[in-house]
Amino acid sequence: xxxxxxxxxxxxxxxxxxxxxxxxxxxxxxxxxxxxxxxxxxxxxxxxxxxxxxxxxxxxxxxxxxxxxxxxxxxxxxxxxxxxxxxxxxxxxxxxxxxxxxxxxxxxxxxxxxxxxxxxxxxxxxxxxxxxxxxxxxxxxxxxxxxxxxxxxxxxxxxxxxxxxxxxxxxxxxxxxxxxxxxxxxxxxxxxxxxxxxxxxxxxxxxxxxxxxxxxxxxxxxxxxxxxxxxxxxxxxxxxxxxxxxxxxxxxxxxxxxxxxxxxxxxxxxxxxxxxxxxxxxxxxxxxxxxxxxxxxxxxxxxxxxxxxxxxxxxxxxxxxxxxxxxxxxxxxxxxxxxxxxxxxxxxxxxxxxxxxxxxxxxxxxxxxxxxxxxxxxxxxxxxxxxxxxxxxxxxxxxxxxxxxxxxxxxxxxxxxxxxxxxxxxxxxxxxxxxxxxxxxxxxxxxxxxxxxxxxxxxxxxxxxxxxxxxxxxxxxxxxxxxxxxxxxxxxxxxxxxxxxxxxxxxxxxxxxxxxxxxxxxxxxxxxxxxxxxxxxxxxxxxxxxxxxxxxxxxxxxxxxxxxxxxxxxxxxxxx
Amino acid sequence: xxxxxxxxxxxxxxxxxxxxxxxxxxxxxxxxxxxxxxxxxxxxxxxxxxxxxxxxxxxxxxxxxxxxxxxxxxxxxxxxxxxxxxxxxxxxxxxxxxxxxxxxxxxxxxxxxxxxxxxx
Numbered sequence: 150x151x152x153x154x155x156x157x158x159x160x161x162x163x164x165x166x167x168x169x170x171x172x173x174x175x176x177x178x179x180x181x182x183x184x185x186x187x188x189x190x191x192x193x194x195x196x197x198x199x200x201x202x203x204x205x206x207x208x209x210x211x212x213x214x215x216x217x218x219x220x221x222x223x224x225x226x227x228x229x230x231x232x233x234x235x236x237x238x239x240x241x242x243x244x245x246x247x248x249x250x251x252x253x254x255x256x257x258x259x260x261x262x263x264x265x266x267x268x269x270x271x272x273x274x275x276x277x278x279x280x281x282x283x284x285x286x287x288x289x290x291x292x293x294x295x296x297x298x299x300x301x302x303x304x305x306x307x308x309x310x311x312x313x314x315x316x317x318x319x320x321x322x323x324x325x326x327x328x329x330x331x332x333x334x335x336x337x338x339x340x341x342x343x344x345x346x347x348x349x350x351x352x353x354x355x356x357x358x359x360x361x362x363x364x365x366x367x368x369x370x371x372x373x374x375x376x377x378x379x380x381x382x383x384x385x386x387x388x389x390x391x392x393x394x395x396x397x398x399x400x401x402x403x404x405x406x407x408x409x410x411x412x413x414x415x416x417x418x419x420x421x422x423x424x425x426x427x428x429x430x431x432x433x434x435x436x437x438x439x440x441x442x443x444x445x446x447x448x449x450x451x452x453x454x455x456x457x458x459x460x461x462x463x464x465x466x467x468x469x470x471x472x473x474x475x476x477x478x479x480x481x482x483x484x485x486x487x488x489x490x491x492x493x494x495x496x497x498x499x500x501x502x503x504x505x506x507x508x509x510x511x512x513x514x515x516x517x518x519x520x521x522x523x524x525x526x527x528x529x530x531x532x533x534x535x536x537x538x539x540x541x542x543x544x545x546x547x548x549x550x551x552x553x554x555x556x557x558x559x560x561x562x563x564x565x566x567x568x569x570x571x572x573x574x575x576x577x578x579x580x581x582x583x584x585x586x587x588x589x590x591x592x593x594x595x596x597x598x599x600x601x602x603x604x605x606x607x608x609x610x611x612x613x614x615x616x617x618x619x620x621x622x623x624x625x626x627x628x629x630x631x632x633x634x635x636x637x638x639x640x641x642x643x644x645x646x647x648x649x650x651x652x653x654x655x656x657x658x659x660x661x662x663x664x665x666x667x668x669x670x671x672x673x674x675x676x677x678x679x680x681x682x683x684x685x686x687x688x689x690x691x692x693x694x695x696x697x698x699x700x701x702x703x704x705x706x707x708x709x710x711x712x713x714x715x716x717x718x719x720x721x722x723x724x725x
Numbered sequence: 726x727x728x729x730x731x732x733x734x735x736x737x738x739x740x741x742x743x744x745x746x747x748x749x750x751x752x753x754x755x756x757x758x759x760x761x762x763x764x765x766x767x768x769x770x771x772x773x774x775x776x777x778x779x780x781x782x783x784x785x786x787x788x789x790x791x792x793x794x795x796x797x798x799x800x801x802x803x804x805x806x807x808x809x810x811x812x813x814x815x816x817x818x819x820x821x822x823x824x825x826x827x828x829x830x831x832x833x834x835x836x837x838x839x840x841x842x843x844x845x
Binding site: 213223224225227228229230305307308309311349353354355356357376377380381383384626627628695696699704705709 | 751752755756759770773774776777779780781783784785786789800802803804806810
């Protein structure tokens with residue numbers, strides 16, 4: 150049979166079947182089209198998001214905290230990564246051997262770890278934070294399930310206790326808590342950023358999609374501090390405190406040309422790298438945050454005011470006999486009755502009666518004005534956390550006896566930093582220099598307070614105080630002319646003065662021909678017999694000044710001859 | 726007409742392959758870049774640790790202790806110290822150039838004490 154004559158071809162299918170089929174196909178296409186519109190048009194964003202989340206990841210970009218360096222770039226504080234070990238308590242069930250090895254590695258008793266892992270209602274428990282990377286690697290090798298590690302940063306202070314008060318420290322989450330770390334928190338802190346990337350199935354980043362937040366590295370801070378001078382100051386202060394069995398002490402070294410704080414140390418101190426068992430006394434930055442009654446170191450200001458007003462000259466005579474002066478019910482005494490003294494000698498011999506008489510010849514208002522002008526009674530605005538302004542009572546409430554005692558530094562309180570800064574008056578030809586904790590590279594604008602001539606006369610007087618006939622021959626340094634003033638004050642206790650507790654101080658500068666540094670030393674409660682500022686604080690000054698001038702390569706301005714000290718028992722004792 | 730279509734198809738296929746290849750290359754390079762950046766970060770961390778180590782070893786207290794105790798060194802007496810003024814240095818240098826005998830002798834005499842003692 151031929152194909153053409155096949156009876157099958159004769160069959161006629163009903164037309165509705167083909168129509169139905171066409172209709173069905175058309176409907177299917179319409180369905181697909183509608184679905185496409187639904188997915189591409191209506192649900193596009195949701196689906197795109199879902200898709201991206203399958204392959205894109207947001208990763209964090211960490212930012213380092215800035216370094217703190219000294220003026221020469223030596224590193225004083227730096228952050229470096231460490232590991233913290235954390236656990237999901239429910240999942241972490243170490244075997245006894247694992248636990249024993251873990252406790253040995255972490256230096257923690259096993260009970261403590263077990264106690265932390267027993268908090269099963271929590272999802273996240275730190276076992277130990279800030280481990281050195283090597284220890285963390287060993288912990289990872291134990292392969293305890295449910296125990297994880299996290300990268301963190303820890304701050305290290307190579308200078309340790311020497312710089313502790315100046316630098317302060319950061320908390321466990323790297324925010325500044327004390328000192329420079331707190332004062333410059335905004336500058337030092339980095340801001341972590343984040344970005345979105347595409348990762349392939351091996352976890353490698355293959356494409357950058359967008360930057361969500363730009364990471365900002367913390368900026369470095371360059372301090373005015375000179376690490377070597379700081380080290381010298383700390384060592385000398387520590388030696389003196391040990392020798393005189395003192396309770397505490399502080400020292401400030403200022404560059405008077407720029408107002409930079411080259412060194413600032415306090416004792417007792419602490420190690421910022423290991424801050425377990427800290428006491429408040431160790432943490433206190435006495436030189437900045439404590440004020441004390443300075444005693445005779447304040448006499449030069451009263452005298453300077455008198456000279457500046459033209460009432461007295463350096464050679465004007467003051468009658469200090471019989472060595473005591475009664476004002477109202479109170480009596481001011483000198484250690485030795487001296488008789489007639491010149492104004493210069495009042496400073497050289499540190500006569501209380503002389504200073505009180507000079508003070509009483511002036512108005513309370515002018516004295517208060519000078520105190521305010523040299524920065525007493527107001528914080529020095531260095532930005533250091535907790536700095537104090539000291540205590541100066543309003544002059545309208547001063548009684549004559551108070552005005553007299555203030556002239557030799559009683560009834561008035563200042564911080565060591567303020568005192569050091571105030572002495573810049575004499576070294577800068579009458580200008581008060583602004584203080585700076587960070588390095589200063591340009592010229593500074595200082596505030597004129599007294600005339601240049603008065604400042605020169607004061608420098609001469611203060612140099613006399615350091616000569617063998619003055620109260621501080623031990624402040625002399627070979628090769629340099631030195632000026633300065635001692636202070637010895639009874640400590641205040643329960644509203645009165647303690648009979649046998651003293652604060653010894655010395656503030657001085659060198660070289661006198663062109664002063665570069667001011668150093669202020671304060672020693673609290675020396676209790677090994679000696680307590681005069683000239684005996685206790687002046688030698689510290691001399692040691693630090695000699696070392697610092699050598700470090701700064703300051704030219705000598707005096708012949709190289711052995712230091713003259715007065716014979717035994719011939720030393721001039723200052724009045725307290 | 727058909728020929729043109731075939732040519733366009735070939736061009737299209739070529740472009741498509743090129744796009745895929747270049748994308749692949751870009752990703753590979755990017756992975757490499759990421760790796761290098763990670764290495765840079767690692768090195769930065771290491772540098773920080775080395776700086777820390779260096780400054781710990783070079784702390785003045787430690788240097789002084791080693792110098793005094795192990796090496797028996799001390800601060801020279803100020804009488805043996807002579808500070809060189811910049812002007813002196815200049816003349817010292819000039820003397821070498823101009824071979825001025827007198828100042829060369831003075832410079833040579835001052836030199837050992839200065840370079841040893843005046844420097845910190």
